[in-house]
Amino acid sequence: MSVGPVNQPDVDIDLGRLFKAVWERKLLVAGLTAAAAGLAFIITGMINPLYKSEARLLIETREPVYSSDQNRTGSDAAMLDERAVTSQVEILRSTDLVKQVARELDLSSREEFDSAANTSAIGNLLVLVGMKKDPLLVPADERVLKEFYKKLEVYAVPGSRVIAIEFSSEDPDIAAQVPNALIDAYLTSQSGAKLENNTDASAWLEPEITKLRQKVRESEEKIAQYRSETGLLLVNQQDTIAAKQLSDISTELSRVRAERADSEARAQSVRNALKSGQSVDAISDVLGSALVQRLRESEGSVRAQLADLSTTLLEAHPRMKGLRAQLADIERQILAEIRKVLSSLESNARVAKIREEELTAQLNELKAGSAREGEEAVELRSLEREAAAQRDLLETYLGRYREAASRTEPKALPADARVISRAVPASESHYPKKGPIIIVAAFATLLLSTVGIMLGELFSGRALRPSTPMLRDEAYQAEAEPVVAAAVPVSPNADIEAGTAALPIIANEADDFTVEAVAEQLVTDQVSVAVCVSPEGDEGSATSVMLARTIAGEGLQTLLIDLTGSACPTELMAESLRLPGLTDLMCGEIAIADSIHPDRLSSAHIIPRGNANARRAMRAIDRLPMVIDALTEAYDIVIVECGAADAAAIARIARADTGEIVLSILHADEAAVKTLLADFHEHGFEDVLLMTPGEPLSPLGNRSSAA
Structure with missing residues (x-):
């Protein structure tokens, strides 16, 4: 005998043998399946049916129509993320809320929620021998809560801000009343929380407003006293007396300087005209004199007469001499009047210069005092800023206080949630589903019994056979036929x-x-x-x-x-x-x-x-x-x-x-x-x-x- 190569042989599962073994035990499989179906039917018939109802709630930010915070709606809605909705789910499941609903519906009086109050004889015996804890030692409220939480299911609908509240009960009316009562209690608690916040805010703001009013009054008194002490009195909404004087003097000085320059220019023009022998009729100051205008009229009249008599009279005629003497006198009067105008202009220029010097002196004095007033104004502005801050804070507190005081009724503070659908009594039981349970039990028993028989055949080796030599020779390329x-x-x-x-x-x-x-x-x-x-x-x-x-x-x-x-x-x-x-x-x-x-x-x-x-x-x-x-x-x-x-x-x-x-x-x-x-x-x-x-x-x- 030669030693062949060391390898692990392949074995085939004899499917025919497996099915044959199942067929040989078909009566056992059928009996187990029928027994499982009957047992499932009996058990489902003994179970009390449960009815389920559902209510849905939308979480959203809600403010009164008259609220001054309407611009915050968008930002508040953005803050209602997944974690905020999950937090509201936990609030709906809170113990205080559940206790309130249980008391309102008197659930403790129902055996469904407090089955420990009616224990069986076997249960009492187990309690006596110490094999079971006495359920009556647990407070009734805790027993009701434990059963309540078993029947309650609160969850957030994925991808939305909707919360579903489901409740199961043997009584379809209770199954519908509990979710609705839970929603009502939740909305009331939310509105109550807002009302409590407003009440607390009003109670806190009232003494704060009184304090702020006193502080604002004191700040304004300090400003008035400081202005009086430093002389920084206001002549209008912004300027002090010193600033107003400085501004007025500067304006007056500019005006006086302009007048002086104008008087000097006009006097110089008259002086130049007289010096050069030019006509001064074109000078406005000369033309503006009423006496010069009358003299020019008289001069014109005399010249007209001379021209008229010169045609009939000789130059030596007394009449002609008299008219020429009269014309020379008029010219002397005009020249004298022009000199007076020049003297008046020069006098105005000297007065304007004196006034300019006086205003310049006053301006210098005010400038010297403006440095001191600047330092005092810094302190004044600091006092004004403090008073303004206190005044703004007071106005803010007053607005908040008026808004909080206007929300003293629960209806004025809607909860941040809205009911989408309320629960209604169910017409069909939710559990147990007799048909599916019986079918699943029968099928599972059939499957398990069949698998058990097949595994027994496989473990015993009766359903295993080796691969044919052809398979080993061909490196197991194809599946062997049994x-x-x-x-x-x-x-x-x-x-x-x-x-x-x-x-x-x-x-x-x-x-x-x-x-x-x-x-x-x-x-x-x-x-x-x-x-x-x-x-x-x-x-x-x-x-x-x-x-x-x-x-x-x-x-x-x-x-x-x-x-x-x-x-x-x-x-x-x-x-x-x-x-x-x-x-x-x-x-x-x-x-x-x-x-x-x-x-x-x-x-x-x-x-x-x-x-x-x-x-x-x-x-x-x-x-x-x-x-x-x-x-x-x-x-x-x-x-x-x-x-x-x-x-x-x-x-x-x-x-x-x-x-x-x-x-x-x-x-x-x-x-x-x-x-x-x-x-x-x-x-x-x-x-x-x-x-x-x-x-x-x-x-x-x-x-x-x-x-």
């Missing part, structure tokens, strides 16, 4: 060959040759050693592994010895192909206990093929019967899987009177079966137990059971 081979029930009276005696074939009462039937037969007959022969190789050896696991599932101590050349049982059952096993035992390298290993998928044990030299181990094969006899002392049954061995080889390790021969055949072949049976008969094995995992099929060509 082996559906026919059983080979051979009639005890059938002739194997012409002229030979009939060979007896062991079969159970129903002529069933499946793995389960063979396992039941071996257990019933209390067979201690079963030698399995698999003419078809690894597929038959895999059936022997299923036989060992099935017997182990019945609670018997089972051991399988791998005597095959391919090590198929070792590959299916052992953790590794490198484990020490039969060849190591035959070579004397290990003890019997060291060669035994547990099965990976069941409670059976296996002696794997081993790692020692196969030729050397075969020299000591005659020792195997003694090893098997020793193992039967520790195990209920020892199964020796020999693979595709002939009768002669089997005769070396098993005697016809001590062991049971199990012929594992998957694909029925009449000629091959006849040859095998004849071979075993010739070596003294008259009773052969056929085993196949499929449907019975007679090797003689018919599908009738063995007689």
